[in-house]
Amino acid sequence: MRTQRKAHLALADGTVFTGLAFGAEAETVGEVVFNTSLTGYQETLTDPSYVGQIVTFTVPELGNVGVNHVDQESEKPHAIGVIARHVARIPSNYRATGSLPDWMERHGLPGIEGIDTRKLVRHLRDHGAQAGVLSTLADAEPAALVEKARAAADMSGLDLVTGITTRAAYEFNRPMGEPLDGEAVAPAARFHVVAYDYGLKAAMLQLLVDRGCRITVVPAHTPAEEVLGLRPNGVFLTNGPGDPAAVTYAAPIVRGLLGKVPLFGICLGHQILALAIGARTFKLRFGHRGANHPVLDRRTGKVAITSQNHGFAVDAASLEGTGAEVTHVSLNDGTVEGIAIPHLSAFSVQHHPEASPGPHDARELFDRFLREMEARRA
């Protein structure tokens, strides 16, 4: 049997973890974050919101179900490194078309396993998400990696959307469960939704297709007038990577749409809607990433267990006087999880009603968007 190479993870504060390498032989620099979800590593790794991030999975064994063609949220992985306690080499699932380590190797994605991931997560929780270097190169020197981690830029202030948004508009018509390169459905005529692509996860659009929407995806920089010229029934603002405040062109565009067409935003889309009405965002200490985050809907009193993946949040105090109402709050830390501006038919949530991976408690928010479009039409 081949001996497994060593791998190192060095954090900017000087902490070093040494374990075993899997996936690609490479060195990667980014923000080290953790995700507590027990399932869905392929969706997580292909979610473009993870651009520039090295993800620690707290699940004790990663890779059991291998990889397949259906669980892709985009064409390729966007996370830049994987940290795990233990990785399964032989997948066991009827949908599996390969193993996680082979897939990572093919995509140039390095991984480290065999480290105490609980210790790492407690460290990130206490000291905050921070820059780190993950190296699976044979000649890596831990001290040099720490220096590189220290020199790495913080992701605050960086616009990561411009590099990832679609270059040209296109029609999206894949239903849920259909691979991205699979069968399209005949475009439904019920509603036409224009989706601003800030780094979209396919599941969001698939759930709209399932509900009878025809979708035009447009680049993040598309002017409001151009979008209104497409005569949409509603505009959807997607998730995406990085600091919302750094995507400076997005909020003025959304301001130009407000009140003219129903708006629904998720995660980065939610943060951009908040910025558009004059609120502010800030960076959370270690973010919310997982599939069991309780969120209270203040209007119904109901709690949904939600999927989450964000490092920034909307500042509640800054919403005062904007006309927005805080509709959802996190029961873990009290931060804003959703807003609505009812008289402008606009609403958004910080969590992920599409899940992928995670529970489906919040999916009715997609139906709410349809009701808003129906009401506007009538």
Ligand SMILES: NC(=O)CC[C@H](N)C(=O)O
């Ligand atoms: N999933 C997302 O859209 C994340 C939004 C933003 N990049 C954040 O980290 O807060």
